[in-house]
Amino acid sequence: MSDQEKTLIKSIVGLGPGTQLNGLFEIDEKIASGGMGEVFRGHEIMSGHPIAIKIVLSELAKDETIVGLFNKEARILRDFNHPAIVRYMAFGTDPAIGRPYLVMEFINGPSLAERLEEGPLALEEAKNLFGRLASGLDAAHELGVIHRDISSDNVILAGGAVANAKIIDFGIARTSKSATLLDGKFAGKYNFVSPEQLGLFNSNISEATDIYSFGLLMVNALRGTPIDMNGTQVEIIEKRRSVPDISDIDATMRPIIELMLQPNPADRTVTMADIADWFIQRRERSSPPRPIPTAPPKPYRKDAGMDKPAAMPVTAASPFLEQDLDTATPPMAWRMSRISRLCG
Incomplete structure (x- = not known):
């Protein structure tokens, strides 16, 4: 034969x-x-x-x-x-x-979900993981790609090491310039899905969608168990109308995660680049961080308690995502200043 x-x-x-x-x-x-x-x-x-x-x-x-x-x-x-x-x-x-x-x-190793069945990650180990994954998602966002299914199941630990984590399964991803192939229907895991993927906020899928799911993944890694965002259809929606209780999470991590888990994507005023910069720079510093400005340099200004670019449109999907700034990019020091004020 x-x-x-x-x-x-x-x-x-x-x-x-x-x-x-x-x-x-x-x-x-x-x-x-x-x-x-x-x-x-x-x-x-x-x-x-x-x-x-x-x-x-x-x-x-x-x-x-x-x-x-x-x-x-x-x-x-x-x-x-x-x-x-x-x-x-x-x-x-x-x-x-x-x-x-x-x-x-071929990635030989368990998923992050399987690793977390043994218990939560140590704080420093978790920070290393978050920096690495945020950097990868930032690379995706730079190409205009939104993953839409960020979860602990879709992170594989090569060799069982958190330091070798890789994001998989871009099968339901979409580019920011084209409609999803699922024609707007929900795709993803309910425990990690964002409000807009369930039809809230005009179903506006953007980079902020990955921010929300990544925030839930971060809590999962720090707590060992995911936030319970499941239930009946009504319960699933209601659980996403407010920021979940994360009072048990490390105090230095809580502000940034709460920002990432804002129900309205327009209120998630942080990018994957911001998150990656904060975690990676903190891990790699061998000396105290150099002084950074407390206010963004011109042409940026302070307005209504939020940093946003002057004379730049603010979109509902991403109020001041770096990708929206076609003619200017916030200096690293300013981005680090903003996120440092959030996280201490």
Whole structure:
């Protein structure tokens, strides 16, 4: 029996070890499954290099929306080169099984969710994690990409080390210049989803959407358990009309997380760049931080108790996100000053 005949049989009874894709990749074992696809550990046939392969479920292989999501995920991540973002290598459709697939680096390690089942992260370990992940998400936002499904399940710890954390699963991501392939329907995990993903605030999906979910992830890491944002449809909405109680979180972390968890995305007046800068610079300082200005230099001004650029429009989605400033970028010292005032 030929390899193609073996692959065809396996596609009918289910993919398993030995299944080949386009003669380039081979499946070793199934490691996960979800609502749209299955994930397998495999290897490149020529080199033997380990890989992860995400394959669309057979019943969805003809669904143009689902296939579009997979192709979009590959196109988005092909442009990424960040240590905190999973590296994608190839995508295609195997003619024998008729199912699209994505090939990415194989990350050997547990998810952050699995690690947190053992208990919360130590404060300094958590800060290191937050800086790394925020830096990766900032890189995504710089490309105009919003992940929309930030959760502890979608962070993998390579080798079990928090220092090697990587964000995965951009399958429901969207660019800021195009509509989501889900046509506005909710996609994501309810425990980490933002209010606007549930239809509040005009369903305005922006970089602030990832800010909210990342705030919930931060509480999950510091507490060991996620904030309970689930329930009935009414309860799910009501829990997002106010900032969750995080009075048990470390006092130095509380102000920034409360800012990130503001129900209205227009009130989440912090960017992923701000968050990454604050955590990374604090970790890397070997001496006391140098003095920084208490007010932003011109052309920026203080207005109504909030820092915002003068003569610049303030959008509902991102009041003073760095990406909105087409002609000027706030100096690092100003950004650090603003976030330092929040976090002490």
